[in-house]
Amino acid sequence: MRGAVAETPSAKGVELLDRKKIDTCVQCGMCLTSCPTYRELGVEMDSPRGRVFLMKSVKEGRLQADALFAKHMYLCLDCRACETVCPTGVPFGSLVEAARVVVEQNRHLPLMTRLVRDLAFRRLLPHPGRLPLLGTILRQAQRLGLLAVARLLALGRLRNWLMFVPDLSAPPFSIAEVTSIQPTGSRRGRVALFWGCVAPVLLPNVQRATVQVLSGYGYEMVVPDGQTCCGALHLHNGLREEASALARRNLAAFDKSGGIDAVIVNAAGCGAALKEYPELLHGTAEEERAKRFRALVRDFAEFLAAVPGTPDAGRLKTTVTYQDPCHLAHGQRVRREPRQLLKSITDLEFKEMRDADRCCGSAGIYNLLNPELSERFLKAKLDEASKTGANIIVTANPGCQLQLQAGIRQAGLATEVLHLAELLARAYGLDAGGKA
Amino acid sequence: MRVVHPGTREEVEEFLESAQAKGTRVGVRGGRTLEQILPDEGPAPDLLLDLSRMNRITSIEKGNLLARVEAGAVTAAVQKAAEAEGLFYPPDPTSLETSTIGGNIACAAAGPHQLRYGGTRDFVLGLHVVLPSGKLIRTGADMQKSVAGYDMTRFLIGSGARFGVVTGAVLRLLPKPQCRRTVLCSLPSFSAGVSVALAVMKCGITPAAMELLDLQCLEVDRDAWTSLGLPRPGAARGESLLLFELDGVEASVKRQHGQIERLCADQGEALILTLHDRDKASQAWGLRRRLLSRLMAATPTWAMAVAAVIPEQLPAPFSPDELPGAPISDGSTCVACFAHAGTGRLHFFVGTDPANEREGGEAIALVGRRLRRLRGAGGKLLHTYGPARRLLGEIETSSPALMDALGAIQRSFDPNGVMVP
Numbered sequence: 001m002r003g004a005v006a007e008t009p010s011a012k013g014v015e016l017l018d019r020k021k022i023d024t025c026v027q028c029g030m031c032l033t034s035c036p037t038y039r040e041l042g043v044e045m046d047s048p049r050g051r052v053f054l055m056k057s058v059k060e061g062r063l064q065a066d067a068l069f070a071k072h073m074y075l076c077l078d079c080r081a082c083e084t085v086c087p088t089g090v091p092f093g094s095l096v097e098a099a100r101v102v103v104e105q106n107r108h109l110p111l112m113t114r115l116v117r118d119l120a121f122r123r124l125l126p127h128p129g130r131l132p133l134l135g136t137i138l139r140q141a142q143r144l145g146l147l148a149v150a151r152l153l154a155l156g157r158l159r160n161w162l163m164f165v166p167d168l169s170a171p172p173f174s175i176a177e178v179t180s181i182q183p184t185g186s187r188r189g190r191v192a193l194f195w196g197c198v199a200p201v202l203l204p205n206v207q208r209a210t211v212q213v214l215s216g217y218g219y220e221m222v223v224p225d226g227q228t229c230c231g232a233l234h235l236h237n238g239l240r241e242e243a244s245a246l247a248r249r250n251l252a253a254f255d256k257s258g259g260i261d262a263v264i265v266n267a268a269g270c271g272a273a274l275k276e277y278p279e280l281l282h283g284t285a286e287e288e289r290a291k292r293f294r295a296l297v298r299d300f301a302e303f304l305a306a307v308p309g310t311p312d313a314g315r316l317k318t319t320v321t322y323q324d325p326c327h328l329a330h331g332q333r334v335r336r337e338p339r340q341l342l343k344s345i346t347d348l349e350f351k352e353m354r355d356a357d358r359c360c361g362s363a364g365i366y367n368l369l370n371p372e373l374s375e376r377f378l379k380a381k382l383d384e385a386s387k388t389g390a391n392i393i394v395t396a397n398p399g400c401q402l403q404l405q406a407g408i409r410q411a412g413l414a415t416e417v418l419h420l421a422e423l424l425a426r427a428y429g430l431d432a433g434g435k436a
Numbered sequence: 437m438r439v440v441h442p443g444t445r446e447e448v449e450e451f452l453e454s455a456q457a458k459g460t461r462v463g464v465r466g467g468r469t470l471e472q473i474l475p476d477e478g479p480a481p482d483l484l485l486d487l488s489r490m491n492r493i494t495s496i497e498k499g500n501l502l503a504r505v506e507a508g509a510v511t512a513a514v515q516k517a518a519e520a521e522g523l524f525y526p527p528d529p530t531s532l533e534t535s536t537i538g539g540n541i542a543c544a545a546a547g548p549h550q551l552r553y554g555g556t557r558d559f560v561l562g563l564h565v566v567l568p569s570g571k572l573i574r575t576g577a578d579m580q581k582s583v584a585g586y587d588m589t590r591f592l593i594g595s596g597a598r599f600g601v602v603t604g605a606v607l608r609l610l611p612k613p614q615c616r617r618t619v620l621c622s623l624p625s626f627s628a629g630v631s632v633a634l635a636v637m638k639c640g641i642t643p644a645a646m647e648l649l650d651l652q653c654l655e656v657d658r659d660a661w662t663s664l665g666l667p668r669p670g671a672a673r674g675e676s677l678l679l680f681e682l683d684g685v686e687a688s689v690k691r692q693h694g695q696i697e698r699l700c701a702d703q704g705e706a707l708i709l710t711l712h713d714r715d716k717a718s719q720a721w722g723l724r725r726r727l728l729s730r731l732m733a734a735t736p737t738w739a740m741a742v743a744a745v746i747p748e749q750l751p752a753p754f755s756p757d758e759l760p761g762a763p764i765s766d767g768s769t770c771v772a773c774f775a776h777a778g779t780g781r782l783h784f785f786v787g788t789d790p791a792n793e794r795e796g797g798e799a800i801a802l803v804g805r806r807l808r809r810l811r812g813a814g815g816k817l818l819h820t821y822g823p824a825r826r827l828l829g830e831i832e833t834s835s836p837a838l839m840d841a842l843g844a845i846q847r848s849f850d851p852n853g854v855m856v857p
Contacts, residue, residue: 023733023736024733025733026472026729026732026733027468027471027472028469028472028531028534028726028728028729028732029467029468029469029472029531029533029534029535030533030534030726030729032467032510032533032534033510033512033513033533033534042441042486042488042489042491042508043441043486044439044468044486044488049468085533087726087729087730087733088726088729088730088732088733089733
């Protein structure tokens with residue numbers, strides 16, 4: 001039967017769907033209850049098992065890579081919670097990313113998705129000058145109260161998107177200020193910082209705190225010139241070529257950083273992407289270079305937790321809970337380290353929330369494209385966070401941070417949402433240059 | 437085929453009523469875990485009722501020792517909800533993270549806890565069933581003891597979806613045991629594992645669970661098992677594993693533990709590991725539950741025979757001149773055996789690679805020989821699973837007279853043949 005149906009023309013690009021990876025899935029369904037979209041929708045085709053089944057069907061020519069396939073592939077958050085529970089190690093993230101390239105090649109994406117993507121991913125993120133400019137415009141607009149007005153006047157999607165603009169009262173922190181920073185404590189080593197694109201513009205204090213904490217730990221920092229967006233969003237949205245081009249630019253930039261102990265990333269999504277450059281550039285001339293680079297990449301928490309003896313344990317009287325960014329917990333398997341750093345702070349009460357490693361609904365640009373579903377995930381997350389009674393929700397990824405902050409503002413709660421670096425800077429008494 | 441996701445019992449009634457009117461053939465699915473091991477079985481229905489949205493756990497009643505749940509509730513979720521109230525739902529099919537109560541009822545699922553507690557069959561007090569006509573019936577009662585009339589509940593458990601669609605169930609719960617302990621007993625050979633298991637059965641204790649894994653089963657998850665503290669599979673004392681769960685009041689657990697230690701010591705080379713850490717214990721049982729998936733993923737195609745024999749005949753299928761469970765080759769052909777050792781239920785897994793026909797043939801033949809010896813010892817082949825299952829032979833069917841009687845019952849429930857089991 002299989003032979004007969006295979007006669008129908010296959011979708012374009014099916015060779016991207018790796019047969020071996022697909023066959024790793026034995027359809028056991030252990031992933032179902034870990035999958036946020038399956039939990040919410042209860043639809044098999046919106047579970048990891050169902051999605052792999054769809055991919056397999058497309059691969060074998062029994063299904064076209066049509067609009068329905070595109071819908072199911074894009075309803076996935078790419079949170080990779082399924083990878084954590086999968087008994088056979090299906091590389092689901094890499095599969096769904098390939099499936100989205102197939103969707104791309106068969107041109108079945110909704111117009112809105114394509115518009116947002118082209119504007120953000122092609123015209124904005126790869127250009128180092130444009131984001132700060134947008135940041136300046138937003139900052140001035142917020143200062144003059146224009147954003148609030150815009151929010152009142154805006155309709156539909158735009159109104160929803162404006163919700164995600166954070167408090168921009170802190171002064172910007174430009175890459176130019178930090179090409180090389182000396183340690184404040186006794187010198188331990190030298191690291192390179194991965195700067196990122198969105199975070200420094202919308203969350204300058206996170207960048208500031210990262211630098212302060214690392215410097216307090218005794219690290220000299222370099223911020224290699226010529227680095228750019230990590231390409232994670234491109235990769236997650238079917239733009240593999242663009243992602244590869246960005247990866248090559250970053251590899252070239254960090255090659256010039258000289259003797260370093262590590263490349264530090266403070267955004268979970270970027271960190272996971274950087275660590276997966278060898279796979280992205282597999283079979284190209286840059287693969288070896290990518291492997292050498294990957295060996296140096298460390299998440300901020302992963303790196304600090306491995307430093308023997310903290311400079312000063314720090315002190316902060318407050319109650320915090322921690323939200324695992326998906327691409328840190330599931331993508332990089334870093335869970336223990338941020339908790340360990342938080343628990344080492346004197347007077348700080350750490351309260352674990354239930355389902356801390358379930359996606360908050362931010363998921364790259366998911367919250368912009370699927371606002372309704374995203375809001376349901378966000379609400380569940382904030383409910384669990386409030387049950388802990390924490391004053392501060394700590395996370396470690398700009399996407400999660402902006403999402404949680406938006407949710408907190410909308411719900412009129414007083415809870416603070418901080419990046420781990422911001423909390424550590426505060427506990428170590430380093431955040432003097434913070435809010436201006 | 438159309439898939440629908442009813443959210444309430446009333447919607448199921450409507451779907452069946454209209455299917456009856458139009459002659460639509462209806463199938464039901466829960467967690468789809470049977471599909472995993474029985475792919476492409478039988479004709480596809482026109483309408484598939486996916487009950488996964490009907491997953492509410494309506495109540496956990498501590499005083500009444502029961503739970504009311506919808507059919508789509510995931511088994512693990514029911515267990516968790518019961519535990520939260522200090523109660524215990526023992527049936528533990530190895531697919532419990534995914535499978536649903538409705539699915540467990542449809543195929544009378546059971547797991548390692550069968551040994552001490554029994555399976556799904558023993559923990560269902562009553563059912564809500566939508567008949568093929570679209571009419572709702574209730575079977576059983578909310579009480580632990582109710583003997584009036586036929587035991588329709590038990591009759592429907594294990595009937596597939598032949599007689600209607602189970603939409604809800606009243607489950608029997610037990611108080612949570614005061615003490616639970618997971619003990620790993622690593623042994624120098626598979627036959628040593630079998631001997632210890634038999635000795636345990638004779639010594640007057642009943643562990644909550646006693647699972648036997650052969651070398652190949654350990655190999656397929658080698659790193660995870662060694663990280664729990666077991667010797668490397670294949671090393672001395674690392675040829676087979678007995679995995680125990682002991683429960684009860686503390687003194688009883690201690691006594692059971694002591695007995696097992698003594699019996700293992702008789703085997704000389706045994707290594708005993710007690711997992712006091714709760715995370716590690718649940719990790720060990722997680723490894724047991726994921727075993728089949730690991731084996732399936734390790735080989736291009738596979739088949740599995742599930743057979744049962746009285747515990748005393750447990751050694752019968754294995755011949756001393758073959759190394760039971762030893763890898764036939766280090767390629768993708770493998771023969772593995774695992775058992776619910778206390779109940780005499782054996783799983784013979786064979787993984788083959790179509791590219792290597794000769795080795796595959798030998799592996800199948802080996803399982804064939806084991807099944808013949810098992811039958812010779814009064815055992816029964818109960819199920820065959822997997823894409824290559826036909827190679828393992830036919831399971832025994834009921835007598836024609838019984839089949840006729842069952843057919844008549846089925847027609848009285850479903851005269852127009854709407855249900856696709």
